[in-house]
Amino acid sequence: MAISYETLLPEILPMVYGCPDTLIENSIRSAVIELCEKASVYQAELDPLTTVGGIFEYDLEAPSGTSVQKILWVSHLGKDVEPITSTLLEQRIPKWREGNGVPEYYVQQGAALFWLAPVPTVTTVSSTILRAVLKPTHSSTACDNDVMNDYRDTIVNGALFRLLRIPNKEWTDLTGAQVYGSLFNQGVTDAERKARGANTGVARTVRYGGTSGAWRTRRKHYGNGG
Secondary structure, three states: OEEHHHHHHOOOOOOOHOOHHHHHHHHHHHHHHHHHHHHHHOOEEEOOOEEOEEEEEEEOOOOOOOEEEEEEEHHHHHHHHEEEOOHHHHHOOHHHHOEEEEOOOEOOOOOOEEEEEEEEOOOOEEEEEEEEEEEOOOOOOOEHHHHHHHHHHHHHHHHHHHHHHOOOOOOOOHHHHHHHHHHHHHHHHHHHHHHHHHHHOOOOOOOOOOOOOOOOOOOOOOOOOO
């Protein structure tokens, strides 16, 4: 469930009289994105992934209006998969693309892709679970309900910091911008600490098997898989 950025307009409008609603909404979005990037407060398990025999590269499909900032953990058939760099993977399993096996490592490739190695031998429905840190896209109009509610004051402070520092506007207030900037930064620090503590108790959820897994793959065939 998501809450739109425009719901925060009533809390900001009185402080920036004459500012266009669209500019305020843009500032709210930017504050939410920065909060998510710096504090990792937006975390979620992605839909179970079906691995396909002979394919090592898979799409990271985040919820609509979001992108994956980083993968927190991956579980394949109920077992943790180790994060690794592509360079280290080549050292541990030379020519890994040419063989098959049960995936033991994953490599994140930006916000859209990740690799599994060894290359899966067989197709297994809903075999792989990922938990990731998300952030809204720059075209989003809303963000996760928990983020918007739990960090409401921090988001408002971040938006006001951005708006009040705009030069030569009737609402410009550089001194006020410094105050709200400090409050925002402190809020981000507190949020990061809270999110880091929450990660400690995260449990891997085994939810593979069945026929409901989405076939989300980017097909690259290597090894003996079909």
